[in-house]
Amino acid sequence: MELVLFLRIMNKVKIGNVEINYPLILAPMAGITNLSYRKMMKELGCPLTVSEMVSDFALHYGNKETIKMIDTSEIDHPLSIQLFGGSKESLLNGAKVLFKLGGFDILDINLGCPVNKVVKEKAGSSWLKEERKEELYEAIKSLVDISPVPVTCKIRLGWDENSINVVSTCKTLEKAGVKMIAIHARTRSMMYSGDPKYEYIKLAKEAVKIPIFANGDINSIEKVKEILEYTKCDGVMIGRGALGNPILIKQIVEMFSCLPISKDSTLSQRVDFMIIHFNYLMELKGEFKAISEMRGLSTHYLKGFNGMKKFKLKLISMKSKEEFYQIAMEIKNYN
Numbered sequence: 001m002e003l004v005l006f007l008r009i010m011n012k013v014k015i016g017n018v019e020i021n022y023p024l025i026l027a028p029m030a031g032i033t034n035l036s037y038r039k040m041m042k043e044l045g046c047p048l049t050v051s052e053m054v055s056d057f058a059l060h061y062g063n064k065e066t067i068k069m070i071d072t073s074e075i076d077h078p079l080s081i082q083l084f085g086g087s088k089e090s091l092l093n094g095a096k097v098l099f100k101l102g103g104f105d106i107l108d109i110n111l112g113c114p115v116n117k118v119v120k121e122k123a124g125s126s127w128l129k130e131e132r133k134e135e136l137y138e139a140i141k142s143l144v145d146i147s148p149v150p151v152t153c154k155i156r157l158g159w160d161e162n163s164i165n166v167v168s169t170c171k172t173l174e175k176a177g178v179k180m181i182a183i184h185a186r187t188r189s190m191m192y193s194g195d196p197k198y199e200y201i202k203l204a205k206e207a208v209k210i211p212i213f214a215n216g217d218i219n220s221i222e223k224v225k226e227i228l229e230y231t232k233c234d235g236v237m238i239g240r241g242a243l244g245n246p247i248l249i250k251q252i253v254e255m256f257s258c259l260p261i262s263k264d265s266t267l268s269q270r271v272d273f274m275i276i277h278f279n280y281l282m283e284l285k286g287e288f289k290a291i292s293e294m295r296g297l298s299t300h301y302l303k304g305f306n307g308m309k310k311f312k313l314k315l316i317s318m319k320s321k322e323e324f325y326q327i328a329m330e331i332k333n334y335n
């Protein structure tokens with residue numbers, strides 16, 4: 001392993017008073033990073049996971065489904081809960097509900113979600129608009145002032161390519177008392193495609209003292225090394241790269257621990273992960289919801305293998321856990 005990388009990983013990353021053993025975070029993903037998925041990732045050694053984004057408004061009004069979204073368990077720590085909202089007042093209201101419920105170690109604020117429904121409410125990446133800088137500072141500072149846990153933020157490079165302001169956003173957030181920033185190396189207008197512009201993460205890292213985590217298309221061990229070396233940032237945040245391919249998280253942890261690296265999963269091992277995920281999902285949400293969610297999630301586990309179309313078709317129309325296990329066995333026996 002290269003010396004620079006080795007020296008960096010010898011130091012644990014501190015996010016306020018929360019110390020993580022390796023510079024790796026599982027990215028928040030709505031509809032995915034609930035307790036079931038986080039539990040599987042923790043068992044593979046992931047040092048820190050982030051919940052799905054939860055709405056400040058829904059928390060304030062006691063929405064039961066939203067409160068269920070912050071279900072956690074012993075293995076799930078340290079845990080970061082991600083909150084989204086469009087104004088200082090509503091974020092504070094939502095955060096107060098979270099603090100009362102407790103059971104998490106970090107509060108993360110979503111300043112990067114690009115979807116219309118969210119930015120229309122002035123939440124997510126709407127906060128990155130230059131004209132909202134002061135409002136952003138006030139909102140985050142107020143959250144930091146009342147938070148019993150470290151506050152972190154997840155951002156993008158800016159609203160669009162003509163308004164990339166990631167360096168000044170990071171400075172503003174650092175001044176407001178944020179303890180770590182994860183940067184998705186795209187603008188809001190890029191949504192989820194187009195080449196990530198990691199050069200801006202490098203600039204942001206040079207501009208602030210708090211830990212910076214790089215995010216966006218980091219989907220292999222080689223990419224982890226390349227991004228850490230190039231940007232000099234403190235760690236990486238991984239989302240889609242491990243979706244359907246959880247072994248990537250284990251491989252990255254092994255790389256950081258200087259251990260022999262596990263082989264890529266075979267199709268049969270991918271199916272084993274899918275079954276674990278499904279079982280945890282059933283524990284969390286019951287059979288009906290687990291089946292309904294696994295119809296969509298299962299395709300990720302079969303990605304990249306030939307001859308899967310017929311199984312995908314069966315999985316998207318399955319109706320019971322027995323049917324799920326039957327299809328899973330058929331895939332495992334397929335060659």
Ligand SMILES: Cc1cc2nc3c(=O)[nH]c(=O)nc-3n(C[C@H](O)[C@H](O)[C@H](O)COP(=O)(O)O)c2cc1C
Nearest residue numbers: 027028029030052053154184216217218238239240
């Ligand atoms: C299905 C899906 C749901 C997501 N939900 C969230 C979310 O709730 N909060 C958030 O900050 N980012 C969310 N993201 C963005 C990811 O956290 C991450 O920034 C993005 O996917 C880029 O990283 P990746 O290439 O490693 O996936 C989501 C992404 C996907 C694909």
